Amino acid sequence: MTRYAYYPGCSLETMAASYHVSSMEVADRLGIELEEIEDWNCCGATAYSKVDELLATVLCARNLALAEKQGLNIVAPCNACYKNLWTANAAMRRDPDLAEHMNYALEADDLHYGGTVDVSHIMHAFVTDEAMESIRRQAGERIKGLRVAAYYGCQIARPRRPGVEIADVDNPTYFESLLRAAGADAVAFPYKLRCCGAALMVTNRLAAVQMLRDLLQGAVDAGAQVIATACPLCQTNLECYQAEVNRAYGTSYAVPVLYFTQLLGLALGVGANRLGIGKELVSTEIVLKRPIPAPACRGA
Amino acid sequence: MVVASTAGTISFREEVENLLHAEEGVSLIRCIQCATCSAACPAVEFMDHTPRELIALINAGMRDEVMASNTYWTCASCYACSEKCPEGIRPADVMYALTRYSLWKGTFNRDWVAPDFSRRFARTILRTGKSYEPGYAPAFIFEGGFPGMVREMRMAVRLLSRGRLPLIPSRIKRIRNLRAVVARILPLDGIE
Numbered sequence: 001m002t003r004y005a006y007y008p009g010c011s012l013e014t015m016a017a018s019y020h021v022s023s024m025e026v027a028d029r030l031g032i033e034l035e036e037i038e039d040w041n042c043c044g045a046t047a048y049s050k051v052d053e054l055l056a057t058v059l060c061a062r063n064l065a066l067a068e069k070q071g072l073n074i075v076a077p078c079n080a081c082y083k084n085l086w087t088a089n090a091a092m093r094r095d096p097d098l099a100e101h102m103n104y105a106l107e108a109d110d111l112h113y114g115g116t117v118d119v120s121h122i123m124h125a126f127v128t129d130e131a132m133e134s135i136r137r138q139a140g141e142r143i144k145g146l147r148v149a150a151y152y153g154c155q156i157a158r159p160r161r162p163g164v165e166i167a168d169v170d171n172p173t174y175f176e177s178l179l180r181a182a183g184a185d186a187v188a189f190p191y192k193l194r195c196c197g198a199a200l201m202v203t204n205r206l207a208a209v210q211m212l213r214d215l216l217q218g219a220v221d222a223g224a225q226v227i228a229t230a231c232p233l234c235q236t237n238l239e240c241y242q243a244e245v246n247r248a249y250g251t252s253y254a255v256p257v258l259y260f261t262q263l264l265g266l267a268l269g270v271g272a273n274r275l276g277i278g279k280e281l282v283s284t285e286i287v288l289k290r291p292i293p294a295p296a297c298r299g300a
Numbered sequence: 301m302v303v304a305s306t307a308g309t310i311s312f313r314e315e316v317e318n319l320l321h322a323e324e325g326v327s328l329i330r331c332i333q334c335a336t337c338s339a340a341c342p343a344v345e346f347m348d349h350t351p352r353e354l355i356a357l358i359n360a361g362m363r364d365e366v367m368a369s370n371t372y373w374t375c376a377s378c379y380a381c382s383e384k385c386p387e388g389i390r391p392a393d394v395m396y397a398l399t400r401y402s403l404w405k406g407t408f409n410r411d412w413v414a415p416d417f418s419r420r421f422a423r424t425i426l427r428t429g430k431s432y433e434p435g436y437a438p439a440f441i442f443e444g445g446f447p448g449m450v451r452e453m454r455m456a457v458r459l460l461s462r463g464r465l466p467l468i469p470s471r472i473k474r475i476r477n478l479r480a481v482v483a484r485i486l487p488l489d490g491i492e
Binding site for chain 1: 377
């Protein structure tokens with residue numbers, strides 16, 4: 001059994017609670033054990049790096065030290081948490097002076113980080129050969145033929161991590177493979193790595209709404225019935241602010257946006273309720289229908 | 301590499317590069333003004349200077365123009381520019397560095413939401429150890445005027461009814477220790 005230190009991140013306790021429960025269900029079906037990091041704190045999101053770099057690093061250093069104490073590598077379901085933890089980890093491994101500085105601060109919580117923890121996005125734990133094989137074996141007909149846009153977002157891929165092939169940064173395909181293993185029809189979605197607007201939804205609404213419109217139109221043009229996300233901020237922006245896009249542009253998008261773990265869970269036979277499906281502002285009824293209705297028409 | 305300039309002072313470009321000490325990447329002097337960064341940027345239309353222009357202004361030593369710019373406060377941190385730069389410059393990290401610099405120097409426009417939001421966020425984490433969405437509302441809720449405010453409130457109610465918004469912030473167990481950790485990096489007064 002594979003075990004990880006699980007870093008849920010703040011959103012998964014509130015706005016993205018369904019991402020949390022569905023991750024747990026899927027991990028359970030795949031024989032992956034997620035052990036939550038004891039007393040973890042916020043990763044700093046994008047805000048801390050805008051205020052102070054060392055401050056941003058120390059927040060992540062504490063989480064890394066806590067995971068090291070548990071003797072496990074970290075998986076994080078949020079793109080931004082993943083990027084922040086990964087970046088702080090790399091910086092401390094690269095720079096012993098920085099590590100010493102951080103460890104001096106961590107002493108105040110009786111912690112020390114020795115640099116032994118690896119950080120991955122939770123999706124990376126679900127796309128190993130073993131996990132994919134298990135998904136193929138267990139997947140029923142539940143989401144067969146559902147046309148899904150695999151939306152990676154930004155920070156799951158960028159900035160590029162050493163050792164990752166350029167192709168996997170410019171045009172990764174593991175998300176699509178994962179959906180196909182679960183029986184879904186992953187459509188070609190050219191905007192799969194384009195930004196959702198992130199915190200600009202708060203700080204520059206016009207910009208974020210325009211970026212969202214491009215994504216939604218891209219998904220419609222690709223013939224997607226659902227957008228699958230791997231990040232709570234992407235999900236929240238795409239779903240909760242879809243009405244705002246419609247108001248601003250006179251459009252009538254009604255594209256369901258689910259976490260990839262919710263779709264995987266359905267495929268693995270988990271009930272919709274246990275996956276948190278039904279808490280959306282944009283109806284996700286289409287994934288609950290059996291069989292999945294054929295798309296009405298492809299985008300013009 | 302930072303090159304010392306004449307008269308024993310350092311240029312604005314060197315000053316900006318010094319803000320990047322902990323990052324990887326190469327000197328801004330390598331910029332060939334190809335504008336790949338600007339083409340890759342999904343928020344470029346909302347910036348007063350494109351990323352390419354901003355780097356040109358930095359390299360030309362035009363401090364006042366750079367410090368007055370909204371460009372780095374409009375960056376969504378998607379890293380498309382850093383990925384695409386043929387010279388290996390990492391504009392996204394430059395953007396972060398400039399937000400820090402403008403907060404430190406107090407040069408940002410007081411009407412912008414982004415600096416206020418970042419500081420509110422930093423304060424929230426110091427109080428509870430975790431993010432709490434409703435706590436940031438004062439930074440932006442008045443932006444859309446009264447109708448915008450009503451829309452935000454209505455959405456908040458819908459999210460609340462679905463259990464997606466917390467009424468009270470949760471806090472980590474050892475918040476006092478976290479504060480002590482942070483205090484070893486920066487005086488808490490400077491953040492709160």
